[in-house]
Amino acid sequence: MNEPEDPGGTPKRSKILRKRGVKECGPEAGGGEDVFIPFFKPGYLRLYPEHCTNTDFKVFVESQDQQIKLGNKSPVYLNHIFTSDVKGVVALHRVNANKIAVVFKQYNTANNFITNTDFLTKHNLKAHIPAAQIEKTGIIRYVPTNISNKELYTKLSSIYEIISVRRFTKKVGQSTVGLETVSITFLSNVLPDNIQYDLFSFRVFEYVPPLQQCFRCFKFNHPAKICNGKQRCSICAGEHNFRDCDKKENLCCVNCSGPHLAISKSCPIKMKKILEKKGNITYASVANTITTSDFPSLPTQSSSIVKTLPSTSQNVHKLNKNVKIVNNVNKTVPEPNLNQTQLKTQIVNNKNILMAMVQTLVELGNKTDNEPVTSLFIKDLLLKNLSH
Numbered sequence: 107m108n109e110p111e112d113p114g115g116t117p118k119r120s121k122i123l124r125k126r127g128v129k130e131c132g133p134e135a136g137g138g139e140d141v142f143i144p145f146f147k148p149g150y151l152r153l154y155p156e157h158c159t160n161t162d163f164k165v166f167v168e169s170q171d172q173q174i175k176l177g178n179k180s181p182v183y184l185n186h187i188f189t190s191d192v193k194g195v196v197a198l199h200r201v202n203a204n205k206i207a208v209v210f211k212q213y214n215t216a217n218n219f220i221t222n223t224d225f226l227t228k229h230n231l232k233a234h235i236p237a238a239q240i241e242k243t244g245i246i247r248y249v250p251t252n253i254s255n256k257e258l259y260t261k262l263s264s265i266y267e268i269i270s271v272r273r274f275t276k277k278v279g280q281s282t283v284g285l286e287t288v289s290i291t292f293l294s295n296v297l298p299d300n301i302q303y304d305l306f307s308f309r310v311f312e313y314v315p316p317l318q319q320c321f322r323c324f325k326f327n328h329p330a331k332i333c334n335g336k337q338r339c340s341i342c343a344g345e346h347n348f349r350d351c352d353k354k355e356n357l358c359c360v361n362c363s364g365p366h367l368a369i370s371k372s373c374p375i376k377m378k379k380i381l382e383k384k385g386n387i388t389y390a391s392v393a394n395t396i397t398t399s400d401f402p403s404l405p406t407q408s409s410s411i412v413k414t415l416p417s418t419s420q421n422v423h424k425l426n427k428n429v430k431i432v433n434n435v436n437k438t439v440p441e442p443n444l445n446q447t448q449l450k451t452q453i454v455n456n457k458n459i460l461m462a463m464v465q466t467l468v469e470l471g472n473k474t475d476n477e478p479v480t481s482l483f484i485k486d487l488l489l490k491n492l493s494h
């Protein structure tokens with residue numbers, strides 16, 4: 107594969123190149139894995155396109171020196187340098203300890219700030235446009251693994267410009283194996299429904315990035331680099347590094363106090379965060395296209411499930427309420443002939459149902475009393491969470 111030209115220091119790419127450098131110098135470097143290196147549009151530098159629909163134009167700025175925390179600098183100092191030396195700035199925000207956002211009202215002043223490096227060099231700063239402002243990544247599935255990223259980049263066409271192609275891979279022993287899923291980044295805030303490979307059309311799905319867990323405090327959605335929390339132990343939840351842990355037998359999760367490592371995928375809090383992340387994106391992407399008529403009443407087997415609930419007076423009350431609702435709907439909407447798969451899809455596409463299921467899982471995971479977990483118990487709990 108030919109090396110794409112230097113795109114001018116796009117942060118994402120330079121990170122990947124660094125990783126690649128390490129890999130190639132290492133003793134385990136294997137041949138033939140170049141096809142999996144993400145392919146970027148040659149010469150790509152992330153700039154705001156002329157016709158982009160943003161209402162403001164953000165640029166992230168940080169120091170070249172990792173020790174200098176630009177986000178913690180005095181607002182007086184930041185106001186001073188950004189009003190006297192830069193044109194078109196309308197606002198400054200702190201993003202995190204290292205980073206600030208400089209907001210421009212026009213796309214070209216934002217772009218000029220990045221391409222005209224005098225100011226950045228003078229203050230030893232680096233700047234980039236956050237990817238989420240102008241790019242959107244989706245995935246396509248069932249892409250034969252013998253097609254390289256570069257070939258895909260060359261052959262794929264879409265209503266939005268494609269700026270990178272990256273096949274997902276997994277490690278098998280010492281070698282990297284390509285998977286049939288490929289992520290495509292578009293120069294657009296929205297995804298196209300499909301992209302074309304010659305005549306063949308691939309459906310484009312939303313990409314859900316993996317849940318980020320901090321390796322300092324073990325909370326979620328921020329990296330250790332910018333963590334404001336205390337160092338915690340992933341084994342016993344104490345305030346020390348796991349390497350210094352002297353309670354390795356007493357597993358205690360920082361997030362839920364359960365008997366597992368803080369990074370464990372069996373943690374109910376982590377499970378909930380992962381599902382929330384997936385749920386939010388799935389919900390957001392379908393919410394605009396689904397109307398209430400897409401959620402017809404449940405077929406008759408649902409009432410038989412409800413009927414098996416224990417008949418405490420509270421449940422009977424709830425049950426009656428639910429049956430009443432179902433009956434009312436049945437009067438006005440003819441019952442469609444749904445198959446099981448359609449029914450399941452409709453259930454998981456409903457955010458309230460999904461969240462009630464997650465809540466139920468979390469409560470079951472955290473259950474400490476000795477009451478047996480029967481299917482009746484689970485149904486009762488689920489019904490309780492659905493009525494919230």
Ligand SMILES: [Zn+2]
Nearest residue numbers: 320323333335
């Ligand atoms: Zn943290």
Ligand SMILES: [Zn+2]
Nearest residue numbers: 339342344351
């Ligand atoms: Zn510990």
Ligand SMILES: [Zn+2]
Nearest residue numbers: 359362364373
């Ligand atoms: Zn946990």
